[in-house]
Each structure stands twice: as C-alpha cells, then as structure tokens.
Amino acid sequence: MILLVIWDGLRPDMVRSDYTPYLHRMAREGAFCRAGHAAFPSATRINAASLSTGCYPCAHGIVDNEMYAPAVDAQKAISCADWRALEGMARSEEARLLGVPTLGELLQRAGRRMVAGGSGSPGTTYLINPTVTGPVVNWAVAWPQAAEEMLVARYGGMLAQTSSSSERNRFVLRALCEVFIPTQRPDVIVLWLTEPDHSQHYHGLASPEALAMLRELDADLEGLVAYLEGLCGADGLTCILLSDHGFESVAGHADPDRELAEAGLKRAPDSNEIVRASNSLWLTGAARERVRDVAHFMAEWPWVGSVFVRDDLLTHVPDAMPQSAVWGGHPRAAQVMFSYRASAQPNGEGVPGSVVISGEGSLVATHGSAGRYALNNALIAWGRGVKKGIISDVPCGIVDVAPTVLHLLGLEPPAHMAGRVLHELLDDGPPPEALAVTTSAREAIYRTPNARRHQVAHYSHAAGRAYLDQVTSSVDAHPSAKGSST
Numbered sequence: 001m002i003l004l005v006i007w008d009g010l011r012p013d014m015v016r017s018d019y020t021p022y023l024h025r026m027a028r029e030g031a032f033c034r035a036g037h038a039a040f041p042s043a044t045r046i047n048a049a050s051l052s053t054g055c056y057p058c059a060h061g062i063v064d065n066e067m068y069a070p071a072v073d074a075q076k077a078i079s080c081a082d083w084r085a086l087e088g089m090a091r092s093e094e095a096r097l098l099g100v101p102t103l104g105e106l107l108q109r110a111g112r113r114m115v116a117g118g119s120g121s122p123g124t125t126y127l128i129n130p131t132v133t134g135p136v137v138n139w140a141v142a143w144p145q146a147a148e149e150m151l152v153a154r155y156g157g158m159l160a161q162t163s164s165s166s167e168r169n170r171f172v173l174r175a176l177c178e179v180f181i182p183t184q185r186p187d188v189i190v191l192w193l194t195e196p197d198h199s200q201h202y203h204g205l206a207s208p209e210a211l212a213m214l215r216e217l218d219a220d221l222e223g224l225v226a227y228l229e230g231l232c233g234a235d236g237l238t239c240i241l242l243s244d245h246g247f248e249s250v251a252g253h254a255d256p257d258r259e260l261a262e263a264g265l266k267r268a269p270d271s272n273e274i275v276r277a278s279n280s281l282w283l284t285g286a287a288r289e290r291v292r293d294v295a296h297f298m299a300e301w302p303w304v305g306s307v308f309v310r311d312d313l314l315t316h317v318p319d320a321m322p323q324s325a326v327w328g329g330h331p332r333a334a335q336v337m338f339s340y341r342a343s344a345q346p347n348g349e350g351v352p353g354s355v356v357i358s359g360e361g362s363l364v365a366t367h368g369s370a371g372r373y374a375l376n377n378a379l380i381a382w383g384r385g386v387k388k389g390i391i392s393d394v395p396c397g398i399v400d401v402a403p404t405v406l407h408l409l410g411l412e413p414p415a416h417m418a419g420r421v422l423h424e425l426l427d428d429g430p431p432p433e434a435l436a437v438t439t440s441a442r443e444a445i446y447r448t449p450n451a452r453r454h455q456v457a458h459y460s461h462a463a464g465r466a467y468l469d470q471v472t473s474s475v476d477a478h479p480s481a482k483g484s485s486t
C-alpha cells in the first residue's frame with residue numbers, strides 16, 4: 001500500500017524536530033529531498049494536476065489557479081476551486097479536463113485501486129482524480145454520488161462552508177479510515193490536507209498559528225500511519241509526504257489592473273478586454289492585438305519578477321521569454337503570464353523569502369511566483385522500498401511522484417510523463433551522490449519603450465530531466481525613457 005499525503009504549502013524548512021516531531025523523525029529514518037520543485041505557477045490547482053498526471057501545465061492544461069473560459073463566463077476568470085466550473089470548461093471545449101492520463105486511470109488499467117480525499121477546495125480535490133476511477137472525498141462533496149450518499153447516511157451530512165480547516169481535515173480523514181480504506185483496500189491512498197496553507201496565508205510562516213497547525217497535522221499523520229500499518233503491516237506500507245508548493249511572505253502590494261487601465265491598455269480595472277487572474281493576463285477582442293504592448297508594459301514594472309508570452313505568439317514579441325521555458329504554453333494559457341517579484345528578504349520570524357502581491361488583501365504570506373522559496377516544495381518518503389536515512393540534494397519535483405508510485409507498484413510509467421522515477425530514493429536505485437547534478441540558465445532581454453529587462457530562468461538537471469529553480473530579473477530604465485537620468 002502507498003500513502004501519498006499532501007500538506008498544502010509546506011516548506012522543507014518547516015520540517016523540524018520542534019515543529020513536526022513525527023515527520024522530522026520519519027524524514028531522518030527515510031529519505032528527505034531538499035531540492036523539490038513545484039510546477040509554475042507555484043499554486044495549488046496547477047500542482048494538483050501535476051501530481052495526478054506526472055506532467056506540467058503544457059500537457060495537463062490547468063494553467064493557473066483561475067482560468068479564463070469564455071464559454072463558461074465571458075466576464076471574468078473561473079476559479080479552479082470550483083469543480084463544476086472546471087467540468088464546464090472541459091465540456092465547452094468538448095475535451096478532457098486534463099489532457100493526459102491520470103495516476104488513477106493508469107492504476108485502474110492495471111487493475112489497481114486508488115482512493116482519494118482532500119480538505120481543500122472541491123476543485124483541488126476533484127483534480128486528484130477527475131474521472132473518478134475510485135472514491136474521491138471532499139468535505140463539501142464526494143464522487144461518485146453513491147460515495148456522498150454513503151457519507152451523508154453515516155455522518156448526517158457533509159460539512160458546511162463555515163467549517164474550519166481542522167474540521168475539514170478530520171472529516172476527510174475519518175471518511176477515508178472509517179469508510180473507503182476498509183471497503184476498497186486500495187493500493188494507493190491520496191490525502192490532500194489544506195494546511196498549513198491557510199494558517200500561513202493569514203498568520204505568516206512560523207507564526208504561532210501556523211506552528212500549532214503543523215503540530216496538529218503531525219499528530220494526525222502519526223495516527224494515520226499507525227492505522228495503515230495495522231492494516232498492511234509496517235513492512236507493507238510506503239509513505240510519501242509532499243507539498244504542492246513553497247511559500248513566501250508578503251513584502252509589498254501592486255495593482256496590475258489599475259496600472260493597465262491607467263496606461264490605456266484596458267478601459268477600466270475591471271473591464272474584460274484584459275482578464276487578469278492570478279499570474280495570467282487573457283487578452284480578448286481587440287486587445288488580442290496588443291500582446292506586445294501588454295508584455296512590454298509588464299516587463300517595465302519593478303514589481304514584476306518575470307514575464308512569459310505564449311509560444312505561438314512569439315513572432316509578435318520576439319524578445320520575450322516563452323511560456324515553454326517554465327513548462328507552460330498550453331492552448332488554454334493566457335497570452336501573457338507573469339510572476340510577482342520575489343526576494344530572499346526574511347519575515348519577522350526570520351524565515352527567508354518574500355514576494356509582492358496584488359491588491360490590499362489580508363494575506364501576510366502567499367505563493368504563486370517563480371521565486372525559489374515558492375517553487376521549492378517538500379518531499380519526504382519512508383517505509384517499504386525506500387532507502388533509510390538519506391538526505392538527497394538531487395533535484396526532483398512534484399511531476400516525479402506519479403511515475404515513482406507506478407514504479408513502486410511494479411508498473412512502467414508511460415513515456416509521455418514529464419517526471420521520472422526517483423530511483424535515488426529507492427532501495428533498488430543508486431545513492432543520491434552517484435547522480436550528476438548540473439545547472440543551466442536561459443535568458444531573455446525585453447527592450448521596451450521605457451526600460452530594459454534582463455530575465456533569467458535558472459534550472460537544475462538530473463537523470464535527464466530539467467527542473468525550474470527560479471526566474472530572476474533586473475530592470476533598468478531605458479536611457480531614452482522620460483525622466484531617466486544618464
């Protein structure tokens with residue numbers, strides 16, 4: 001049996017003996033990967049799809065946390081937290097939601113079973129197994145319908161919108177342990193817990209609230225593993241605990257919609273000729289002709305960390321960095337994507353990593369950028385088939401989890417997967433030190449009317465795969481720009 005647990009937004013440096021004593025002990029007894037990589041944008045739904053497919057957004061098509069699907073809503077982006085909106089988008093395209101097979105589908109073809117639970121949004125949970133090859137449980141909804149009916153009969157209903165994340169975690173954990181694991185006897189269990197994401201967003205990295213939540217998660221994990229070892233024996237269980245992305249503290253605010261409107265690129269901050277959502281700028285109607293203007297406008301702003309143009313539009317913006325440089329560029333993707341500027345600046349608790357955010361909301365920490373602290377996710381494995389007592393600095397990523405799970409079950413990962421089997425963590429693989437690790441960089445220089453942006457994507461490489469470490473940039477005022485000094 002393989003247990004995959006996702007702690008949403010866990011940074012590797014939060015795995016400490018004083019914060020998460022059980023997980024820290026398992027990391028020391030098993031394999032601790034310090035060079036984990038999330039997919040860009042470093043946000044939840046994108047990475048849920050990358051976990052379930054072993055592929056990047058260019059292939060699975062969940063290109064941002066919110067997406068513009070005009071057939072569903074022409075005025076604004078849909079939230080990928082809304083599973084019905086995701087379904088509606090796929091239906092309007094007469095296409096699959098995910099463009100590549102999922103782990104659930106590959107397991108089903110091989111006669112294996114998977115059950116999944118998620119205490120985050122219904123959309124995130126749905127993305128773990130959108131073709132519902134086995135029961136999928138969220139606090140608000142379950143798939144298939146019969147699974148939800150079973151839970152309503154047993155527990156008197158699903159949870160209300162007002163429920164806390166602790167209540168949601170416990171509900172999903174109980175549903176799996178009391179109902180679906182005993183009846184299904186799955187080969188793979190996926191449990192996506194929505195913390196410490198929420199507590200970090202609203203209280204900060206290493207805040208008392210976030211640390212209390214980590215302790216709660218840690219105790220729940222120890223209980224779950226003990227329960228599963230009771231079912232299949234301690235030597236029959238492989239555990240992989242990971243996060244979907246890292247986190248950065250909020251160090252400043254920007255208002256891209258207002259800036260775009262003031263520059264005359266859209267009529268009003270909320271008008272829909274440029275639909276901005278998360279890291280994306282979708283150009284509609286006549287604004288489609290302004291790809292170069294919009295990309296160059298974004299490239300001039302110091303609060304913008306990076307700008308990416310969809311590959312099929314590069315002839316219009318030849319100096320741009322293509323979205324394929326960060327494994328985007330799917331036809332669903334916005335014409336222009338960007339990341340807010342990130343830095344290593346620490347927060348009040350001394351935790352490094354900061355970023356700019358849009359608006360004046362109440363978030364004190366967030367994720368989504370192409371900064372290294374947002375892209376570096378946690379990955380820890382222990383139990384059956386996993387080496388004991390290793391720390392690996394070999395680059396790895398969320399896309400590697402699905403192929404590694406297949407390999408652990410004796411199944412060949414399909415060639416289309418972007419990820420690889422993490423052999424260096426497994427009993428049958430080489431030691432991590434035996435793998436050659438190299439780095440590379442790809443540059444773009446945007447020459448705009450008012451500035452010159454030098455943007456660099458940094459990668460690390462191992463076992464034939466490249467991983468995006470971060471995208472950095474510097475912006476100089478163009479010598480000919482108004483008001484610039486010589």
Ligand SMILES: [Zn+2]
Pocket residue numbers: 008009043044045197244245
């Ligand atoms: Zn997340």
